[in-house]
Amino acid sequence: MDALSAGGVVVISGMAGVGKTTLALHGAHRIADRFGDGHLYADLHGFGPGGEPTPPGEILDRFLQALGVAPADVPGDLAVRAGLFRTLTTGRRLLILLDNAAGADQVRDLLPGAGPGLTVITSRGTLPTLLARVGARPLVLRPPDDEEALALLVARVGTDRTRAEPVAAREIVARTGGLPLALAVVAARAVTQVHLPLSAIAAELRAAHGTLDAFAGADDEVRAVLSWSYRALEPEAARALRVLGAHPGPDVSVAAAASMLALPEPHTRTLLRALVAAALLVEHRPGRFAAHDLVRAFAAGLPWSGDQERREAVHRLLDHCLHTACEAAMAVFTARPRIPLPPALPGVVVSAPSPDAATWFADEYPVLLAAHDLAHRDGFGGHAWRLAWALRDFLSRQGLWHHLQTSQQLGLAAAQRLGDRLAEAHCRRGLALAEANLGRYSAAREQLRQAAEGFDAAGAVEFLAETHRFQIWVLDCAGDHETQLELAERLLETYPPGTAASYRASALNSVSWSEIRLGRFGPALAHARAALASGEGLGPYSLADTWHTLGSAQAGLGDHEAAELSFTRSAEVYLRVGAHALAAVALRTLGDVHRDAGRHDQADAAYRRALAAAGGSDDPRAAAISAELAVYRT
Structure with a gap:
């Protein structure tokens, strides 16, 4: 603790299994309140089973966004990116934990600028070049005598x-x-x-x-x-450990393990707890099990009866992830047409996450991303592009835009290998969403053009209409609001009264928002109200979006009390599904409404609520709001 209390850079080194991460986390938690400018954590996967160490550029990208840099403003060059990170961290009281570093080269660009902060690095090696170059203090953790x-x-x-x-x-x-x-x-x-x-x-x-x-x-x-x-171990528990060795991590649910084992969930839970009793797994959260890297590496190296046994276990895992993720996507994001899925293999558990589908996504998305990589590596092309489709809207809404971009690129590559033009169109549309969020509007428009061609050629009318909705959003981001409104009105014609309520409500909301962007608040108010009235069965995100649109129209017409209610309802729904950044946007906008009306006490209260909401998210939009409203931090 004395070494950590002094600040600067501390390298905790020692052999595998000696307790480096445990010590670092324990120490960091005890002194976290001394670092009021924030905490940054990254597992560098320097010695993880079956994978490459995380590139420093990827960690820098995440850290910069957490510090308030918009994704579009993150430099592409690694050296420039590292320089920006040092500039932004100079003089700040930050606590940074870089866990499981492979070597000095991996962490050199992740070190902050000079200041009163603390950077803790754990590694199996002592990183002597780092000690010499930056004056890091070594803390060698030796096995107990x-x-x-x-x-x-x-x-x-x-x-x-x-x-x-x-x-x-x-x-x-x-x-x-x-x-x-x-x-x-x-x-x-x-x-x-x-x-x-x-x-x-x-x-x-x-x-x-x-x-x-x-x-x-x-x-x-x-x-x-x-x-x-x-x-x-008993034979069944031994088989469970061997089969779980094929799981990509970082943890496993009972349903996923049951799918891999082709066993009922209650019996699987018993086996998992037998592995916990043997100290081979930990139940780090109720119903979620994880293992030390050494245990994972050991399990991954255990022999199978043949390649087919492993492939079938992986296939069942991917079926579970795909089918459950698609069900969750349709429960949360109702204004999107469903893609057909091939039937799951026997023994696969297909969970029904609704009404907590948004929570399920928040729990599972790291596993889904790892499973997506596994599908790509092991040649499960159909799973690869369909998982990209299932992940699309969640990753976008949570501000995980680089993950969104990577997942859609992998899905697109899989679709092209399969020669499936319809699948390719789906992934191009998702890639457009990533490009636009990253500020690359020209690239987004090109991806949408190719997606529309693919859907049109396949006669996929519903997916073509959804692509037009994406085009409307890209036009909004790019500031072409006249064209945006024209396309929104054409989209609304696609869904006349009596058609699917959630689709029509989404189209009405698009028209309303386009009118707001042009200052046409009266028609916008009517269309937003119509969207709420016709939107029975709206998913939580679409419902919150529409309340936000209604509040914007009401504010534009000077009805501040009504706008306050609408923005508050929008924020409440966003918070309920864990969309903290979007809730912060709604509350920040509410604060602006109060401020413009001269209601400064109410504005201050709304800004503080926005700041509190932003504090619950790593989304770059939340980081930007936190930086903008830092004066309201108490």
Whole structure:
């Protein structure tokens, strides 16, 4: 703690499983309130199983957006990007945690400018060049000595057992190298099998050390302990660990695990908890299970009965992700036509996340992105482009625009390999959404043009109409409001009264917003009210959008009390689905309405609410609002 309290740059190094991340997180939480300008965290995946370390440019992109830089303003050149990061962080009291660094090259560009902040780096290496160049302070975390490790074992298995078998207890400490992770795995078995003498456990560990292929270097003890623990599992639990080795992470739900195993959820939950009892998994949130990188790497290396067994497990996982994500997308984003899906394999759990579909997306999107990469790598092209479709609107609404761009590019590549022009059109439309959010309007228009051609050639009328709605939005972003209104009115003609209510409501809202942009508040008010009246079954985002549009029309007509109610309702719906940045936009706009009306106390209150909402999001729009309203921070 003394090392962290001094600020500057601290490198916590040590072998795998020694507790670097645990120490860093514990220390950071204890002193977090000293850093009032913000906290930044990134897992650099320097030693994660099966993947490359995260490029520093990707981390910088995320950090810059968190500091209020608009995505379109993030420099493309890595050196310029790093320079901007140093400039923005100079003099600020920031706490930055860079976890699991592969080496000095990965973190060099992630170091902030000079100031009173603290940067904590964890790595298996000591990063000597970094210590020399920036004066970082080393904190080498060594395994506990024999007495400390014995105390850890005693704390887990009890004094009576270790006193009864002191020689066996000390051999267990020696066989695990004193590493906390390895000790935890061994102690878990001792606790769950109280009839098993410590001498028997020590003998099994002794045999494991003599027969196993080891990880390189300091991982030998952990590898041996994990192999020993795996062999001690019941056959079904052992199969569960082996199958979960194909899961891309970062964690797994019961439904996803059940799909991979082709087992009922209650039985799967029992198996997962058996792995928790063996200290091979942790239930870090109710119903969500994760593993240490070393355990994940060990599980990924376990042998399958054949390639087909693994491929079928991955196929079932991707089916679960795809079908459930599509159901969630249709529950949250109702103003979009559904794409057809091939049937899921037998044994796949297709969850029905509604009415909490937005929460499900927030929980699952890191897994969905990892599954999307897995589909791309393993040649599941149909899953790759359909998952891109399912993720599209959530990633856009949450401001995860670079993830949106990458997912649509991967989906587009898969569609082109399949020779599926309709799938290609879907991904081009999603890519246009990313390009426009990133300020690349010309590129967005070109992607939409090609998407429209593809939908038109396929006779996909509903998807063509949705593409026109995207074109309206891009025109709005680009400031061409006359053309925007013309296209919105043509879109409305596509959905006459009596057609799908959510589609017509969305078209009415597009017309209303286009009229607002041209200062035509009277017609805009009528169209916004019509959108709410005809929008039975609107998803939460569309409903919140329409309340925001109505509030803007009311404010334009000087009806500030009505506008306050509309913006408040919009913000409430956005907050309910976790769209903190969009809620902050609505509340900031409400503050502007009060300010323009001379109601400064109400304006201050709205701005403070906007600031509070923005604080719950990493969305670049939220960061921009936080920077703009910093004067209202209490």
